[in-house]
Amino acid sequence: MSLFNGGFDDFALILVLFVLLVIVACACD
Known part of the structure; x- marks a missing residue:
């Protein structure tokens, strides 16, 4: 399910x- 290789x-x-x-x-500010 990861989009990147393990290190990332x-x-x-x-x-x-x-x-x-x-x-x-920012939305709550």
């Missing part, structure tokens, strides 16, 4: 969570 899974997950956090923060 954790980075991609953190990146997605960070982006979602920023979107939520």
